[in-house]
Amino acid sequence: MSRNSLLTQIVLLARAYGAYRGRILETVRSSVNSLASELDVELLKIGTNRKDHIVLSLVGEDEEFLTNLLGQEYGLVPEVQILLPETDYSGSIVDSGKVGYGLYVDLGIVERNLDALIPLHIIRKQFEMEDESLRRIADTFVLVDNLPVDVSIESVKRDEKKIEARFASSFITRIHNWRTDERERLLVLGSTKKMIEIALSKSNHSEDIVVIEKLGHFEYSLVCKRSTRASGILSAIGPLLRGVPMHLFIPSEVEEKFSAST
Numbered sequence: 001m002s003r004n005s006l007l008t009q010i011v012l013l014a015r016a017y018g019a020y021r022g023r024i025l026e027t028v029r030s031s032v033n034s035l036a037s038e039l040d041v042e043l044l045k046i047g048t049n050r051k052d053h054i055v056l057s058l059v060g061e062d063e064e065f066l067t068n069l070l071g072q073e074y075g076l077v078p079e080v081q082i083l084l085p086e087t088d089y090s091g092s093i094v095d096s097g098k099v100g101y102g103l104y105v106d107l108g109i110v111e112r113n114l115d116a117l118i119p120l121h122i123i124r125k126q127f128e129m130e131d132e133s134l135r136r137i138a139d140t141f142v143l144v145d146n147l148p149v150d151v152s153i154e155s156v157k158r159d160e161k162k163i164e165a166r167f168a169s170s171f172i173t174r175i176h177n178w179r180t181d182e183r184e185r186l187l188v189l190g191s192t193k194k195m196i197e198i199a200l201s202k203s204n205h206s207e208d209i210v211v212i213e214k215l216g217h218f219e220y221s222l223v224c225k226r227s228t229r230a231s232g233i234l235s236a237i238g239p240l241l242r243g244v245p246m247h248l249f250i251p252s253e254v255e256e257k258f259s260a261s262t
Contacts, residue, residue, distance in 0.1 A: 020243070
């Protein structure tokens with residue numbers, strides 16, 4: 001490795017948070033070291049910023065090449081200067097329910113600590129709940145903290161430090177598909193897939209899950225068999241993944257809440 005190599009810090013879109021933050025970081029460290037094994041680059045430090053995005057310190061001639069690989073694997077946070085209206089970006093819901101005028105989505109922007117706001121009137125229209133409160137809509141469709149979402153940028157007002165967005169059509173389609181699927185889901189946020197698989201195996205519930213859907217880098221949806229209740233899976237693996245946020249998405253309950261408001 002050249003002595004003249006400069007230290008480079010990159011911020012990933014992937015986040016490490018919750019009870020197993022350390023284990024997630026070790027998973028990423030192992031992945032980075034594996035990708036860098038044949039390259040002239042070294043991982044000097046790994047941690048998180050105040051938004052829980054994973055921060056890597058790299059040094060070496062092949063730093064740019066490794067950064068591109070990591071961007072494909074974990075995503076890189078965007079800069080506010082290059083955000084484009086009518087363009088989709090990935091992020092995660094933050095502070096759900098803390099304000100009544102909309103939902104904030106963390107896109108990973110670090111320069112000004114900005115989050116994108118999806119105003120309540122847009123959320124009402126997208127979820128066809130025109131007269132309902134944000135809390136009611138979020139409760140109905142399980143719009144919870146750390147849930148990975150895709151958003152489409154409506155406007156960027158850099159001078160006012162404001163970004164407005166709407167949910168991308170891909171996310172609305174995902175929720176629609178979940179609603180019309182008879183199978184219940186358990187959302188597990190802040191865990192590796194391996195940890196989930198071990199918990200299912202230890203609790204003898206591996207056969208009750210049709211598939212573990214990847215929602216984000218460390219966020220998953222466990223799709224239950226039609227004869228399996230997600231609440232039962234939660235009771236079984238919850239103690240084995242203590243401290244990991246888990247949420248039930250039960251189509252019949254979603255429809256009941258939705259119908260009650262229309």
